[in-house]
Amino acid sequence: MTAELPEPSPRPVPSGELRASHDDREAVVEQLRDAAAEGRIDLDELDSRLEQALTSKTYAELAVLTADLPKSPSAAAAAENLPPLVLKGGMYGASRGPGRWEVPGRVIAHAGVGGVSLDFTRVECRLTEVVVEAYGETSGVTIVIPDGWATDTTGMDPGFGGLKDKTTPDRLPGTPLIRLTGSGGMAGVVIRHPNKRERRKLDGNA
Structure with a gap:
């Protein structure tokens, strides 16, 4: 009797093949319109790219x-001038x-006893980069x-708590790099992409 071979596990979907949401398309449309206003692309090319984006x-x-377009200087400068976001888990936790x-x-995220998400x-x-x-600390940080x-x-x-990096190196053009610093402390730090439950919620709210 021949033993049955296990079925191959499903191939992970490359990040570029994941489905885009309405918000993703609108963000690209806004960037294209800004590029046209700055004279980076002409109106005919704008119309063509807008149609493809939608x-x-x-x-x-x-x-x-948008691979050949720079980020909007004014928007990037405004974001860079924002004060640091500080989250302190304290006793009950904190999230953004x-x-x-x-x-x-x-x-800056301090987990404290309650943890930070x-x-x-x-x-x-x-x-282009976020630190x-x-x-x-005691309860960990999840990113x-x-x-x-x-x-x-x-x-x-x-x-002591360690660092769990569950992200993929497949960075898409125009996306930021998260530069992670700090310490795992006692409970550790986790950085990852959305899990199955979170993906369902994202798809449902698209």
Whole structure:
């Protein structure tokens, strides 16, 4: 009797092939209109790219439309001038997101006893880099970043709690890099992409 071979596990979907939301398309449309106003693309090309943006289904299709365009200098400068966002878990915990929130160039998270959660999945970030200074302390820090964003954890001290980096290196053009610093402390720091439950909520709110 021949033993049955196990079925192969499903192939992970590359981040560029993930489905784009209405908000993703609108963000690209806004960037294209800004580029036309600055004289970077002419009106005919604007019309062509807008049509493609509104019918794009994946992140990769959208990324192609803005790959040759710089970030809006005014928007990036405004974000860089924002004061650091400081979150302190204290006794009861603290969180930012999911939802729309303005991302500064630096975020500082002290987990304390209650822990801290940072969710970037619904933000519109025009910065090329965001520094997240995380301290796991007693209850840990969890950071969730969108598919297509990447992270650099070389400046992080894992401490006793450790660092769990569950992100992929597949950074899409025009997306920010999360530069993670700080210490894992006793409970550790986790940085990852959305899990299955979070993806369902994102798809449902698209």
